[in-house]
Amino acid sequence: MVTDSEIAELEAIVGKENVSTRSSDLDGHSVDESWVEPHRPDVVVWPASAEAISSILRLANERRTPVVPWSGGSSLEGNPIPVEGGIVLAMYRMNEIVDIREDDLQVVVQPGVVYDDLNGRLRRMGMFFPPAPGSSDVATIGGMVANNSSGMRAFKYGVTRDYVLKLDVVLPNGELVTVGGNAKKSTSGYDLVSLFVGSEGTLGVVSEITLRLAGLPEKVGAAVAVFDELARATSAVYECARYGLAASALEILDSATVRAINLQQGLSLAEAPTLFLEFDGTQTGVEEQIEYARELCADNGCVDFQVALTAEAYEKLWSGRREAHDSIKLSHPGCTMIAGDVCVPISKFGEMIEFAHALSQRLDLSLYAFGHAGDGNLHTEIIAHRENGDQFSRALWATDEIVGHALELGGTVAGEHGVGFAKRQFMSREHGRTLQLMRSIKDLLDPKGIMNPGKIFPG
Amino acid sequence: MVTDSEIAELEAIVGKENVSTRSSDLDGHSVDESWVEPHRPDVVVWPASAEAISSILRLANERRTPVVPWSGGSSLEGNPIPVEGGIVLAMYRMNEIVDIREDDLQVVVQPGVVYDDLNGRLRRMGMFFPPAPGSSDVATIGGMVANNSSGMRAFKYGVTRDYVLKLDVVLPNGELVTVGGNAKKSTSGYDLVSLFVGSEGTLGVVSEITLRLAGLPEKVGAAVAVFDELARATSAVYECARYGLAASALEILDSATVRAINLQQGLSLAEAPTLFLEFDGTQTGVEEQIEYARELCADNGCVDFQVALTAEAYEKLWSGRREAHDSIKLSHPGCTMIAGDVCVPISKFGEMIEFAHALSQRLDLSLYAFGHAGDGNLHTEIIAHRENGDQFSRALWATDEIVGHALELGGTVAGEHGVGFAKRQFMSREHGRTLQLMRSIKDLLDPKGIMNPGKIFPG
Incomplete structure (x- = not known):
């Protein structure tokens, strides 16, 4: 629980106007695009700089207050839902394109820049950032870095991680570090960039991102x-x-x-x-x-x-x-769409899709299947009324069965949506004892466990 | 110093015939292709399995004996030279292509497989592993993973890290872990694969590697x-x-x-x-x-x-x-070639090459410059007689100046050869306080510091 004195301190850091405990703000930051139950934060804070983030994290770390970075809110596995309350650190107002380094085919952005907006700017200069998430009109670069997002173009162009050269990160203790650099390739020490990309806000808060770009095809x-x-x-x-x-x-x-x-x-x-x-x-x-x-x-x-x-x-x-x-969504007004996202070795893609179809028939569920087949990445959308308890449970159960089957086929539980809250229960099954290695890295960087608690790791 | 009783234990693990303290073997594993002074290990051990490696590491960890994995020996910065003695773990006899998963465009190999040999096998099936290191006829896949090697084709095809899907790793305490998986892309937890790739044998020993492959172009x-x-x-x-x-x-x-x-x-x-x-x-x-x-x-x-x-x-x-x-080498018999490897933002590549040329003229040194210009990756070869102390020092000094200039241009000290022993002195300058973060990860995985000591981190 965030105390009044803590809120006063937050106000002192970012200004009264950038701290809110209004119901509408708490509600607005209690859900993402997943089926996961809403959970309100105690307070929403809009920082404007890495220094402000650093002060906030120092404060939160002292008091062991959960901090959940929030950018586009378009995640699909409950990734930014503050399931343990605390502070939502709303990053989307930090949305400046800081520097377009045209001569190096690079761009420097704040985390709140929206994917389509960035590519709109770059297009005029003949360049683009290729990963193309499905929600490109709302997904922010910060969220893409957190989830290592990708989409249709991953087959040829790869995923977000492949384009991140440099990150400014505020560690949970408030320390500011820069990882990576401006060279297109490097073998200088451990690849900390890849560690932070895809860590879903559990290791720190990214405050600035340098991406390499591609030339627009003719x-x-x-x-x-x-x-x-x-x-x-x-x-x-x-x-x-x-x-x-x-x-x-x-x-x-x-x-x-x-x-x-x-x-x-x-x-x-x-x-x-x-x-x-x-x-x-x-x-x-x-x-x-x-x-x-x-x-x-x-x-x-x-x-x-x-x-x-x-x-x-x-x-x-x-x-x-x-x-x-969106077409699937519009076809089922008032229903919840439970998004699936598994990735299997490409030879198993057909088997995966067939399994999903057979299962939905057996359970009498509406299921849509589509995906980035060239990567073996299958998305399913199962439709259910949340009010129809039996149907809703069947839908969740089916989604889990699909994930389980992906693991049996040598695949992964999360192709591009991350683990978030919804898939953390599968992490032991996928990673076995190696999960402990991930957890020890989490404990090293975030010993008090304040960063996006309840995510990635099973409870 | 490795004791006689420790050698007896090593012999018990891998068999007498796979342990050597013969001068010729110690000498053979005291140098790589760099200018770095030779240093002998105390003993060379040829393991045949992950289990054997595990037993060896458990033993070494107990006694705090340095362990240096050795695969092709073609490194260029002293990466595998056992500068603190101890055990050289010679991996090159573990050279089986374990499984070609043609339907998934993947291959599973032991670390000792040579790059050209692997691509020779794959070529007949219309597939290839693209990174193409310069020393492709001797470089092993294990060494490529350790150094995140690449070469001419990185511009289009990327580096080794981009192809490693899964690794079996023996941790310094002897624990066997598998990181990554067989899906072409995944957002399931932290990217431990990228952490081990390029860690130059300082975090553990890779015993099996799964690579994704590309289809051969027409x-x-x-x-x-x-x-x-x-x-x-x-x-x-x-x-x-x-x-x-x-x-x-x-x-x-x-x-x-x-x-x-x-x-x-x-x-x-x-x-x-x-x-x-x-x-x-x-x-x-x-x-x-x-x-x-x-x-x-x-x-x-x-x-x-x-x-x-x-x-x-x-x-x-x-x-x-x-x-x-090789042409440069043959042109200077009896001389040492001091290989440089920096990478700068692509707009600075020309400036980098000019700097190197001007410097060599000023210092009256033979310098050859070439490189993977599309990536901003410049190689220099400075020629010197080791016996001519003054010339040799000038050559080393010039190589260091080039590295320093790359940093001033926003580049990295190591484009594709790794840090090894020769470049560790630059790590603070490149990474600042972030180096401490790398070191804390090293301490987490290798608390007794037995894995390839004296490398990457400044002494």
Whole structure:
């Protein structure tokens, strides 16, 4: 519990106007986009600088007050929900693009910068930050660093971690450190950058981020391939990866997902297992890759293959995929969507999707499955009424079964959404005794356990 | 000092035939490819399994005996030299390719497998492990993991760390842990894989490695562009990176390096600043990229541009670049080559090379400069007679000045050779107080300090 005297101290650090205990603010920071039960913080604080964060953490560390960094609030596993109360450190007002180092293909940002806003600025200069999370219009760079976010372009371009060069981090004791540097590659000591990226705010608070960027490709093109069986779509994806096709995205959508898109976006895609492919590069390079992809798809029994080479056609085709999540949501007003996110070795992707389908049928649940097939990363959305206790439990149980099956197939419980609160129960099963090693690093950096408690590690 | 009773215990663990205190064996494991003074271990042990390594570490940990893992011995900063004596754990007989998981584009290897041998096996199956260290014919996968090695293809394909999915590690107390997993991407907990990769054997001993692989491109092509000024070659490289050219290698060689290649390889390249470019992908994609590169080079005053599209022409052209290091060595028999390896933000690459040239002139030293310009990674080779004390000191001093200048330009002291023994003195300057954070992780995992002591951290 945060005391009145502590609140007064917080006000002294950041100013009265940047501290709130109003119900609306506490409620607004009690949920993310997951199914996890809301939990209010005691207080919300909006810092404006690393120095302010440092003072806040020093204070919290002394009193063992939980501190939960909050940026976009779009997490999907309860990652920023303050399950043990305490202080929410709202980072989203620290949203400056500090420096665009064009000559080095680098950018320096504060954690609250939104992904799409950043790329909008960079686009004019011919550069971009590629990881493309699904929630790109709200996801912040700070949140992406915390969760090591990624999305459709990970197949070609990798994940957030691959682009983070340097971080300013405030450690739980208030100490300010800089990890990493401005060189594109380095073998100078331990890779602390990779340790902080993906640590979900449990090791410290990131106050500034330097990213390396990519040059914008000359041309982007897309194709949509329709299959009569999911297994054939997954074989096509495997062959694309196997034969070195450099697609920038390889996405599988099941029939249910395509139906939702048609319904909500007014499209008329064939309601069958569908593969969305995106290519970028030079004009001829893109055309050539698409032709190669067409062959590979045909070899695997593709029944329809549409190409979009103009920007307009691309936009029309691809917006369907981009809006998949929202289309499903809109199709079930008043329901909770329980988002799944597992990643398996690519040869097991088809088996994973089939398992999810069979399970939902057996349990009489609405399930949508789609994912970044080129990486083996499967998303499921199970729909349930929270008020229908039996259905809701079945939905949670099914989500857990899917996670368990991913582990049996040699996969991971979290492909790109992180562990947060919802998946911490699986950590021992995935990591065994190695979890203890993670915990000892947590204890080393945060001996009093104030940073985002109740996350990643099972209770 | 390793006692007789300890040697008897080692013999009991691995068998008498796998323990040696013979002079020739001690000498053979007292040097790497760096200029660092030799230092003998007390004993060399060849383990055959993780269990044997575990028993050896348990024993060493009890007695606080230094343990230095040794794989290819081709390091360039004294990384595996047992500067405090103790046990050399020779890993190179653990050289099995354990499992090629073709369907997942993964391979499982023991640490002693040599890079070229692995890619030779994989090539027949249409796959490869891309990082391509300069010493690919002797570098082992274990050593590459220890040093986070890379080379010419890092510009497009990244470094060793980007391919390591899973590691079996024996911790200094003998505990066996597995970090990472078989999914291509994961956000499940802290990234311990990245922590062990590049830790240069200071945190434990890697006993098995799972790598993800890439599909072999259909076509490889090359070009060589000659410039009359180094600054123009570096501008061309910057523009290649800036405009999204997906070259698989972008290498700059100075005139001296080209001269050495001509002399030793019987080639007749123009002895001027030269840019080697490599492209891979589809046939047309490669041709198109080369034409684009030709334009960018022409814009920057390129005076000659040769293309090699056939395998034969490629081999002839590119073997020159590949043999650069050896050509320099052969040009100076009886001399020591002091290898430099810094990495700076790409806009500073030209300045870095100019600094090195001016310095060597001022100090009357033979210096060769070449590097992975697309990454900002510069290698220098300074030639000196060890017997000529004054010259040798000047050469070491110059190498240090180059490192210092890289730091001033916002770079790193170690681009791809690691810190080892030779660069540990710079770690405080590069990392400041953050070095303490690295040290606390070292102390956490290796409280008795037995693993490769005297490396990475300044004495």
